[in-house]
Amino acid sequence: MIRDLEEIVNIDSGSYDKDGIDKIIKIFKRKYMELGFEVEVDEQKEYGNNLIARRKGNVSGNFLFLGHVDTVFEKGTVSERPFTIKGDCVYGPGVCDMKGGVIILYYALKALLDLEYPNLPDLTVLLNGDEEIGSPSSRSLIEKEGKNATYCFVLEPGRADGSIVTARKGVGIFEMTVTGVASHAGSNHQAGRSAIEELAHKIIALHKLTDYTKGTTINVGVIEGGSRPNVVADFAKAKIDLRIERLEEAEEVIAKIKEIAGRSYVRGTTTRLEGGLNRPPMVRTNEVKKLYEVFRKAGKMVGIENLGEKVTGGGSDGNLTSALGVPTIDALGPVGGDAHSANKYIELPSVVKRSQLLAQAITLLVE
Structure with a gap:
Protein backbone atom coordinates (compact mmCIF):
# COMPACT_ATOMS: atom_id res chain seq x y z
CA MET A 1 0.00 0.00 0.00
CA ILE A 2 2.76 2.41 0.90
CA ARG A 3 4.67 1.71 -2.32
CA ASP A 4 1.55 2.32 -4.40
CA LEU A 5 0.78 5.48 -2.44
CA GLU A 6 4.30 6.77 -2.99
CA GLU A 7 4.01 6.13 -6.73
CA ILE A 8 0.86 8.22 -7.21
CA VAL A 9 1.78 10.99 -4.73
CA ASN A 10 5.01 11.51 -6.68
CA ILE A 11 3.02 12.30 -9.83
CA ASP A 12 1.97 15.94 -10.13
CA SER A 13 -1.78 15.92 -10.76
CA GLY A 14 -3.23 19.36 -10.14
CA SER A 15 -6.73 19.75 -11.53
CA TYR A 16 -5.40 21.36 -14.74
CA ASP A 17 -2.47 18.95 -15.15
CA LYS A 18 -4.12 16.57 -17.59
CA ASP A 19 -0.97 14.55 -18.27
CA GLY A 20 -0.43 13.77 -14.58
CA ILE A 21 -4.07 12.90 -13.94
CA ASP A 22 -4.21 10.65 -16.99
CA LYS A 23 -1.06 8.86 -15.85
CA ILE A 24 -2.67 8.00 -12.50
CA ILE A 25 -5.93 6.95 -14.15
CA LYS A 26 -3.91 4.62 -16.38
CA ILE A 27 -2.29 3.05 -13.30
CA PHE A 28 -5.69 2.31 -11.75
CA LYS A 29 -7.09 1.05 -15.03
CA ARG A 30 -4.46 -1.68 -14.96
CA LYS A 31 -4.93 -2.40 -11.27
CA TYR A 32 -8.72 -2.76 -11.45
CA MET A 33 -8.52 -4.88 -14.57
CA GLU A 34 -6.21 -7.21 -12.65
CA LEU A 35 -8.97 -7.54 -10.03
CA GLY A 36 -11.46 -8.63 -12.67
CA PHE A 37 -13.29 -5.33 -13.12
CA GLU A 38 -14.57 -4.15 -16.47
CA VAL A 39 -12.90 -0.77 -16.85
CA GLU A 40 -13.98 2.19 -18.95
CA VAL A 41 -11.93 5.36 -19.29
CA ASP A 42 -13.94 8.49 -19.97
CA GLU A 43 -11.59 10.42 -22.24
CA GLN A 44 -11.53 14.19 -21.78
CA LYS A 45 -9.96 16.85 -24.00
CA GLU A 46 -9.66 19.71 -21.51
CA TYR A 47 -9.69 18.01 -18.10
CA GLY A 48 -8.10 14.82 -16.84
CA ASN A 49 -9.70 11.52 -17.79
CA ASN A 50 -12.20 9.74 -15.52
CA LEU A 51 -12.36 6.02 -14.76
CA ILE A 52 -15.37 3.78 -14.18
CA ALA A 53 -14.66 0.21 -13.04
CA ARG A 54 -17.51 -2.29 -12.64
CA ARG A 55 -17.66 -5.82 -11.28
CA LYS A 56 -20.81 -7.93 -11.20
CA GLY A 57 -21.74 -9.41 -7.85
CA ASN A 58 -23.75 -12.44 -6.76
CA VAL A 59 -26.13 -10.71 -4.34
CA SER A 60 -28.53 -7.83 -4.87
CA GLY A 61 -27.36 -4.24 -4.61
CA ASN A 62 -24.88 -1.88 -6.22
CA PHE A 63 -22.23 -0.22 -4.06
CA LEU A 64 -20.76 2.95 -5.57
CA PHE A 65 -17.31 4.16 -4.49
CA LEU A 66 -16.10 7.67 -5.32
CA GLY A 67 -12.56 9.00 -5.35
CA HIS A 68 -10.60 11.72 -7.13
CA VAL A 69 -6.97 11.83 -8.19
CA ASP A 70 -6.60 15.56 -8.84
CA THR A 71 -5.05 17.89 -6.26
CA VAL A 72 -4.97 21.64 -5.58
CA PHE A 73 -1.20 21.84 -6.19
CA GLU A 74 0.59 23.24 -9.23
CA LYS A 75 2.90 21.26 -11.49
CA GLY A 76 6.38 21.04 -9.96
CA THR A 77 5.17 20.66 -6.37
CA VAL A 78 6.36 17.04 -6.26
CA SER A 79 9.96 18.11 -6.93
CA GLU A 80 9.70 20.56 -4.02
CA ARG A 81 7.83 18.30 -1.58
CA PRO A 82 7.96 14.63 -2.65
CA PHE A 83 6.43 11.72 -0.76
CA THR A 84 8.03 11.59 2.69
CA ILE A 85 7.54 9.51 5.83
CA LYS A 86 8.42 11.13 9.15
CA GLY A 87 7.64 8.95 12.14
CA ASP A 88 3.98 7.93 11.91
CA CYS A 89 3.05 10.62 9.40
CA VAL A 90 3.17 10.66 5.60
CA TYR A 91 3.57 13.90 3.64
CA GLY A 92 3.38 14.89 -0.01
CA PRO A 93 1.06 16.74 -2.41
CA GLY A 94 -2.35 15.08 -2.43
CA VAL A 95 -1.44 12.37 0.10
CA CYS A 96 -4.38 13.38 2.29
CA ASP A 97 -6.86 14.75 -0.24
CA MET A 98 -7.24 12.21 -1.57
CA LYS A 99 -4.62 9.88 -2.95
CA GLY A 100 -4.52 8.02 0.35
CA GLY A 101 -8.25 7.42 -0.04
CA VAL A 102 -8.05 5.86 -3.49
CA ILE A 103 -5.33 3.49 -2.25
CA ILE A 104 -7.46 2.50 0.75
CA LEU A 105 -10.41 1.83 -1.55
CA TYR A 106 -8.42 -0.33 -3.94
CA TYR A 107 -6.93 -2.48 -1.18
CA ALA A 108 -10.24 -2.91 0.66
CA LEU A 109 -11.82 -4.32 -2.49
CA LYS A 110 -8.69 -6.32 -3.34
CA ALA A 111 -8.75 -7.95 0.10
CA LEU A 112 -12.37 -9.07 -0.28
CA LEU A 113 -11.74 -10.44 -3.77
CA ASP A 114 -8.44 -12.12 -2.86
CA LEU A 115 -10.23 -13.83 0.03
CA GLU A 116 -13.00 -14.86 -2.39
CA TYR A 117 -15.59 -13.39 -0.05
CA PRO A 118 -18.75 -15.28 -1.05
CA ASN A 119 -21.39 -12.54 -0.98
CA LEU A 120 -20.69 -9.30 -2.80
CA PRO A 121 -23.07 -6.97 -4.65
CA ASP A 122 -22.25 -5.17 -7.88
CA LEU A 123 -19.23 -2.95 -7.25
CA THR A 124 -18.77 0.33 -9.11
CA VAL A 125 -15.67 2.48 -8.67
CA LEU A 126 -15.58 5.98 -10.14
CA LEU A 127 -12.30 7.91 -10.00
CA ASN A 128 -12.36 11.43 -11.43
CA GLY A 129 -9.78 14.07 -12.20
CA ASP A 130 -11.64 17.31 -11.56
CA GLU A 131 -13.27 17.18 -8.11
CA GLU A 132 -11.19 20.03 -6.74
CA ILE A 133 -12.65 22.42 -9.35
CA GLY A 134 -16.27 21.31 -8.94
CA SER A 135 -16.32 18.13 -11.08
CA PRO A 136 -17.26 19.87 -14.36
CA SER A 137 -16.57 16.84 -16.57
CA SER A 138 -17.43 14.07 -14.11
CA ARG A 139 -20.61 15.33 -12.49
CA SER A 140 -22.86 13.75 -15.13
CA LEU A 141 -21.02 10.43 -14.71
CA ILE A 142 -21.42 10.52 -10.93
CA GLU A 143 -25.12 11.30 -11.21
CA LYS A 144 -25.62 8.59 -13.83
CA GLU A 145 -23.95 5.93 -11.68
CA GLY A 146 -25.64 7.27 -8.55
CA LYS A 147 -29.09 6.58 -9.96
CA ASN A 148 -28.35 2.85 -9.80
CA ALA A 149 -26.55 2.83 -6.45
CA THR A 150 -27.78 1.24 -3.23
CA TYR A 151 -25.15 3.05 -1.15
CA CYS A 152 -22.33 5.47 -1.93
CA PHE A 153 -18.97 5.52 -0.16
CA VAL A 154 -16.67 8.52 -0.58
CA LEU A 155 -12.96 8.22 0.18
CA GLU A 156 -12.22 11.83 1.13
CA PRO A 157 -9.82 12.05 4.10
CA GLY A 158 -11.05 11.20 7.57
CA ARG A 159 -11.16 14.01 10.09
CA ALA A 160 -8.15 14.59 12.36
CA ASP A 161 -9.92 12.76 15.22
CA GLY A 162 -10.81 9.81 12.97
CA SER A 163 -14.45 10.77 12.47
CA ILE A 164 -16.27 10.08 9.23
CA VAL A 165 -18.67 12.57 7.62
CA THR A 166 -22.42 12.01 7.47
CA ALA A 167 -23.51 15.46 6.25
CA ARG A 168 -22.01 18.30 4.24
CA LYS A 169 -23.20 21.78 3.45
CA PRO A 280 -26.58 20.52 -3.12
CA PRO A 281 -26.33 19.62 0.59
CA MET A 282 -25.36 16.10 1.63
CA VAL A 283 -28.12 15.30 4.12
CA ARG A 284 -27.98 13.03 7.17
CA THR A 285 -31.16 11.05 6.51
CA ASN A 286 -32.46 8.11 8.56
CA GLU A 287 -30.83 5.77 6.04
CA VAL A 288 -27.50 7.55 6.52
CA LYS A 289 -27.87 7.18 10.29
CA LYS A 290 -28.35 3.42 9.85
CA LEU A 291 -25.36 3.27 7.53
CA TYR A 292 -23.23 5.11 10.07
CA GLU A 293 -24.20 2.58 12.74
CA VAL A 294 -22.96 -0.21 10.45
CA PHE A 295 -19.61 1.56 10.20
CA ARG A 296 -19.48 2.02 13.98
CA LYS A 297 -19.99 -1.73 14.38
CA ALA A 298 -17.39 -2.47 11.71
CA GLY A 299 -14.99 -0.12 13.48
CA LYS A 300 -15.24 -2.01 16.73
CA MET A 301 -14.65 -5.28 14.87
CA VAL A 302 -11.34 -4.00 13.46
CA GLY A 303 -10.18 -2.20 16.59
CA ILE A 304 -11.53 1.32 16.04
CA GLU A 305 -13.48 2.19 19.16
CA ASN A 306 -16.09 4.97 19.10
CA LEU A 307 -15.90 5.90 15.42
CA GLY A 308 -17.25 9.45 15.39
CA GLU A 309 -19.30 11.34 12.83
CA LYS A 310 -19.21 14.97 11.81
CA VAL A 311 -20.99 17.58 9.71
CA THR A 312 -18.67 19.73 7.62
CA GLY A 313 -19.00 22.91 5.60
CA GLY A 314 -16.88 21.63 2.73
CA GLY A 315 -18.49 19.94 -0.26
CA SER A 316 -17.50 16.76 -2.09
CA ASP A 317 -18.85 14.51 -4.82
CA GLY A 318 -20.87 12.84 -2.09
CA ASN A 319 -23.18 15.88 -2.18
CA LEU A 320 -24.21 14.84 -5.69
CA THR A 321 -25.20 11.28 -4.80
CA SER A 322 -26.94 12.40 -1.62
CA ALA A 323 -29.11 14.75 -3.70
CA LEU A 324 -30.27 11.68 -5.66
CA GLY A 325 -31.48 10.08 -2.44
CA VAL A 326 -28.57 7.62 -2.20
CA PRO A 327 -27.44 6.98 1.42
CA THR A 328 -23.91 8.38 1.37
CA ILE A 329 -21.03 8.12 3.84
CA ASP A 330 -17.96 10.31 3.35
CA ALA A 331 -14.45 10.83 4.74
CA LEU A 332 -13.63 7.12 4.71
CA GLY A 333 -10.06 7.84 3.69
CA PRO A 334 -7.00 7.91 5.96
CA VAL A 335 -6.93 10.01 9.10
CA GLY A 336 -5.12 13.25 8.40
CA GLY A 337 -5.26 17.02 8.31
CA ASP A 338 -4.27 20.33 6.72
CA ALA A 339 -5.91 19.09 3.54
CA HIS A 340 -5.16 21.98 1.15
CA SER A 341 -1.91 23.17 2.68
CA ALA A 342 1.77 22.39 2.25
CA ASN A 343 1.61 20.62 5.64
CA LYS A 344 -0.96 18.10 4.44
CA TYR A 345 -0.39 14.70 6.09
CA ILE A 346 -1.93 11.35 6.89
CA GLU A 347 -1.30 9.09 9.85
CA LEU A 348 0.50 5.99 8.61
CA PRO A 349 -1.26 3.43 10.86
CA SER A 350 -4.64 4.61 9.57
CA VAL A 351 -3.92 3.50 6.01
CA VAL A 352 -4.36 -0.20 6.81
CA LYS A 353 -6.92 0.39 9.56
CA ARG A 354 -9.30 2.42 7.39
CA SER A 355 -9.00 -0.11 4.59
CA GLN A 356 -10.01 -2.81 7.08
CA LEU A 357 -12.91 -0.60 8.22
CA LEU A 358 -14.30 -0.25 4.71
CA ALA A 359 -13.91 -3.94 3.88
CA GLN A 360 -15.57 -4.99 7.15
CA ALA A 361 -18.48 -2.59 6.63
CA ILE A 362 -19.09 -3.98 3.15
CA THR A 363 -19.37 -7.51 4.57
CA LEU A 364 -21.86 -6.35 7.23
CA LEU A 365 -24.03 -4.65 4.64
CA VAL A 366 -24.47 -7.85 2.62
CA GLU A 367 -24.98 -10.28 5.51
Missing part, protein backbone atom coordinates in the same frame (compact mmCIF):
# COMPACT_ATOMS: atom_id res chain seq x y z
CA GLY A 170 -24.30 22.67 -0.05
CA VAL A 171 -22.06 25.04 -2.02
CA GLY A 172 -23.02 27.98 -4.22
CA ILE A 173 -20.55 29.86 -6.40
CA PHE A 174 -21.40 33.30 -7.82
CA GLU A 175 -19.71 36.15 -9.63
CA MET A 176 -21.09 39.70 -9.46
CA THR A 177 -19.86 42.23 -12.04
CA VAL A 178 -20.68 45.94 -11.74
CA THR A 179 -20.35 48.42 -14.60
CA GLY A 180 -20.15 52.16 -13.88
CA VAL A 181 -19.03 55.31 -15.66
CA ALA A 182 -15.40 56.38 -15.70
CA SER A 183 -14.32 59.97 -15.18
CA HIS A 184 -11.33 61.93 -13.90
CA ALA A 185 -11.39 61.76 -10.10
CA GLY A 186 -9.89 65.25 -9.78
CA SER A 187 -11.34 67.47 -12.51
CA ASN A 188 -14.65 65.73 -13.24
CA HIS A 189 -15.46 63.51 -10.26
CA GLN A 190 -19.19 64.29 -10.34
CA ALA A 191 -19.56 62.83 -13.83
CA GLY A 192 -18.38 59.40 -12.71
CA ARG A 193 -20.45 56.51 -11.43
CA SER A 194 -18.23 54.34 -9.25
CA ALA A 195 -18.59 50.62 -9.78
CA ILE A 196 -16.42 50.08 -6.71
CA GLU A 197 -18.76 52.13 -4.52
CA GLU A 198 -21.74 50.19 -5.84
CA LEU A 199 -20.02 46.89 -5.20
CA ALA A 200 -19.02 47.94 -1.67
CA HIS A 201 -22.69 48.49 -0.79
CA LYS A 202 -23.56 45.12 -2.28
CA ILE A 203 -20.81 43.30 -0.36
CA ILE A 204 -22.11 44.63 2.95
CA ALA A 205 -25.64 43.55 2.03
CA LEU A 206 -24.42 40.10 0.96
CA HIS A 207 -22.49 39.49 4.18
CA LYS A 208 -25.59 40.35 6.20
CA LEU A 209 -27.23 37.23 4.73
CA THR A 210 -24.98 35.03 6.90
CA ASP A 211 -27.07 33.29 9.55
CA TYR A 212 -25.12 30.95 11.82
CA THR A 213 -28.31 29.67 13.46
CA LYS A 214 -29.38 28.24 10.10
CA GLY A 215 -25.89 27.16 9.07
CA THR A 216 -25.89 29.66 6.19
CA THR A 217 -22.75 31.61 5.34
CA ILE A 218 -21.89 34.09 2.59
CA ASN A 219 -18.32 35.07 1.86
CA VAL A 220 -17.09 37.55 -0.74
CA GLY A 221 -13.60 36.11 -1.04
CA VAL A 222 -12.18 37.89 -4.11
CA ILE A 223 -12.72 41.45 -5.37
CA GLU A 224 -11.19 43.41 -8.19
CA GLY A 225 -11.92 46.65 -10.01
CA GLY A 226 -10.82 50.03 -11.19
CA SER A 227 -7.72 51.03 -13.11
CA ARG A 228 -6.00 54.00 -11.37
CA PRO A 229 -6.47 55.99 -8.14
CA ASN A 230 -7.34 59.13 -10.11
CA VAL A 231 -10.06 57.49 -12.21
CA VAL A 232 -13.60 56.83 -10.97
CA ALA A 233 -13.92 53.08 -11.49
CA ASP A 234 -16.19 51.89 -14.27
CA PHE A 235 -15.65 48.23 -13.41
CA ALA A 236 -15.70 46.04 -10.28
CA LYS A 237 -16.13 42.32 -9.69
CA ALA A 238 -16.69 40.04 -6.69
CA LYS A 239 -16.51 36.26 -6.33
CA ILE A 240 -18.97 34.91 -3.79
CA ASP A 241 -19.12 31.66 -1.81
CA LEU A 242 -22.42 30.41 -0.36
CA ARG A 243 -22.80 27.50 2.09
CA ILE A 244 -26.19 26.13 3.17
CA GLU A 245 -27.40 23.14 5.20
CA ARG A 246 -30.81 22.68 3.57
CA LEU A 247 -31.87 22.86 -0.08
CA GLU A 248 -34.93 24.96 0.83
CA GLU A 249 -32.61 27.48 2.46
CA ALA A 250 -30.60 27.72 -0.76
CA GLU A 251 -33.64 28.79 -2.75
CA GLU A 252 -34.42 31.53 -0.22
CA VAL A 253 -30.86 32.87 0.03
CA ILE A 254 -30.25 32.78 -3.73
CA ALA A 255 -33.43 34.84 -4.20
CA LYS A 256 -31.98 37.41 -1.80
CA ILE A 257 -28.62 37.44 -3.64
CA LYS A 258 -30.48 38.15 -6.88
CA GLU A 259 -32.42 40.91 -5.16
CA ILE A 260 -29.18 42.56 -3.99
CA ALA A 261 -27.73 42.26 -7.49
CA GLY A 262 -30.81 43.96 -8.93
CA ARG A 263 -30.78 46.78 -6.36
CA SER A 264 -29.04 50.05 -7.31
CA TYR A 265 -27.14 52.01 -4.66
CA VAL A 266 -25.24 54.27 -7.06
CA ARG A 267 -27.40 55.72 -9.83
CA GLY A 268 -26.06 54.95 -13.29
CA THR A 269 -24.40 51.61 -12.45
CA THR A 270 -25.55 48.19 -13.67
CA THR A 271 -24.88 44.75 -12.19
CA ARG A 272 -24.66 41.28 -13.73
CA LEU A 273 -24.90 38.16 -11.54
CA GLU A 274 -23.70 34.75 -12.72
CA GLY A 275 -23.49 31.36 -11.03
CA GLY A 276 -25.68 29.26 -8.79
CA LEU A 277 -25.71 26.21 -6.55
CA ASN A 278 -22.69 24.08 -7.45
CA ARG A 279 -23.34 21.24 -5.00
